[in-house]
Amino acid sequence: MKIERAYTIVTAPGRNFVTLKIVTDEGVYGIGDATLNGREQAVVAYLEEHVIPALIGRDPQRIEDIWHYLYRGAYWRRGPVTMTAIAAVDMALWDIKAKVAGMPLYQLLGGKSRERVMVYGHATGKDIEACLDEVARHVEQGYRAVRVQAGVPGIASIYGVAKRPGERYEPADAELPAEHVWNTAKYLNHAPKLFAAVRERFGDDLYVLHDVHHRLTPIEAARLGKEVEPYNLFWLEDCVPAENQESFGLIRQHTTTPLAVGEVFNSLFDAKALIENQWIDYIRATLTHAGGITHMRRLADLAGLYHVRTGFHGPTDLSPVCLGAAIHFDTWVPNFGIQEYMPHEDVTNEVFPHDYRFEDGHFLVGESPGHGVDIDETAAARYPYRRASLPVNRLEDGTLWHW
Incomplete structure (x- = not known):
């Protein structure tokens, strides 16, 4: 062949x-x-x-x-x-x-380590009450784990929050980068109130996640992790930029809140010190951006030696091809933690037919030979490429910040 x-x-x-x-x-x-x-x-x-x-x-x-x-x-x-x-x-x-x-595919990797793959959904709202309503909607749909993101008073546009109730958060909607404004103090003062409200309304059994999206310094992240400990987060994601892996060592000294990072990683070496020093609890790299199945197997094996579990990135800007392959990987990998799930639009699923399915807060892997996702090239041709950019972030004084 x-x-x-x-x-x-x-x-x-x-x-x-x-x-x-x-x-x-x-x-x-x-x-x-x-x-x-x-x-x-x-x-x-x-x-x-x-x-x-x-x-x-x-x-x-x-x-x-x-x-x-x-x-x-x-x-x-x-x-x-x-x-x-x-x-x-x-x-x-x-x-x-x-x-x-x-x-x-999961059989070729070594067979099932589990019967189903737990996922988390995204609940967003312009304020805490709106976010809680979205959490309730996800719970009704069977989700056991939900990422919560809410607007912050005094910040006009914030990462992870949809423009209108009930809509998904989609950041890439302009040819050139939109510019957002950030204020760390306002965020730090407000964020713990969101988690307190979630726990008050939904109790302790719901898995609650949150994405900081690289916005904080290590000591600021340490403060946040410590302040949210009473609310028992499943994880605090991307609390600082990870180029300096030792930053997470400082955060770890101050908090027992589990830490997740890695959606922008593209190799094992981006996470090596984080894993070997047990500074993180979940590795978030994706099959698409980190060298595919061959390389991610090595990263997952290294992580497993240090009690670090997988928590693959799963946004709508990765195609169902990546998601389908990830579900096979998740079904096999021994140290699985959770899988992110942002549902694709119907038109996306039309172009990428697949055999995985969502049921009661979990993915069930398909049994078709291969990874179970195909592409309808005739349908794909109806939707030409259009340039789109992610936003950038600035502090209130105009300084470019981490988006």
């Missing part, structure tokens, strides 16, 4: 998605998610100019060798563009291998 051709499909059914399709000379094909939100065309160029020409004629079953060929052979290692391109190839090759074997 040889790789006969490979090509990218760029489509925007609700959001921009980049899909890599690899076709063998025996007619078996696999697809991988190559979406890098806000930098989609950079990955397309990397794939089309540098990766795809090097794949033609290779044996698609030599997944390990091809992964190292693309990683070590590029010389310029890691980085989000390179690792997203590698991940797309890797995901597609695992899809092919599982189809040839006649197995769902």
Whole structure:
């Protein structure tokens, strides 16, 4: 069996998605998610100019060798563009291998470690009461775990909060970056009130999560973690930028609130010190941005040695291809923690038919050979790419801050 051709499909059914399709000379094909939100065309160029020409004629079953060929052979290692391109190839090759074997992907990885995959949903509101109403809606839908984000008095627009009640939060809605304004003191004074209100209304059994989105300094994050301990959060996510991994050591000294990080990571090395020093509790990297299944298996195995569990990023700017592969990975990985779930729009699901399903706060993995997600290229062609950018953040005095 040889790789006969490979090509990218760029489509925007609700959001921009980049899909890599690899076709063998025996007619078996696999697809991988190559979406890098806000930098989609950079990955397309990397794939089309540098990766795809090097794949033609290779044996698609030599997944390990091809992964190292693309990683070590590029010389310029890691980085989000390179690792997203590698991940797309890797995901597609695992899809092919599982189809040839006649197995769902989780069986090829080693079989089930669990019968279902717990997910968390997103509840947002312009104020605390509106957020609580959204939490109630999620609980009614069967969610056992909910991420809560509410507006802060004095801050006009805040990460994670939808523009209107009942809508999903979608940050990439402009060709050029929107500019938001941030005030740390206002946020720190307000956030604990949200968690107190959630616990008062929903009790102690609901798993409650919160995303700080890199906004704080280590000592500010330590203060927040300590102040919210009475509300027993499932995790506090991305409380500081993680370029300085030792920042989490300082936070850990001051709080027992579980810490999660990693949605912007693209390699094991981004998390190595965090894991080995047990400064975090959950690793949030994604299959699409962190080198695919081959690399994430190594990251998860390292994490498992230090009691760190997986909590994969799962926004709507990653396609159902990534989500489908992640559910297979989640079903297998021994140190699973939780899976993020932002439901895709109906039009997205039309372009990406799949066999996974949501039921009572969990995902149930499909049994189709491969990762169980396909792409309808005819439908995809109806939704052309449109440039979209993530926002940027500034402090009230105009200083550029972490978004």
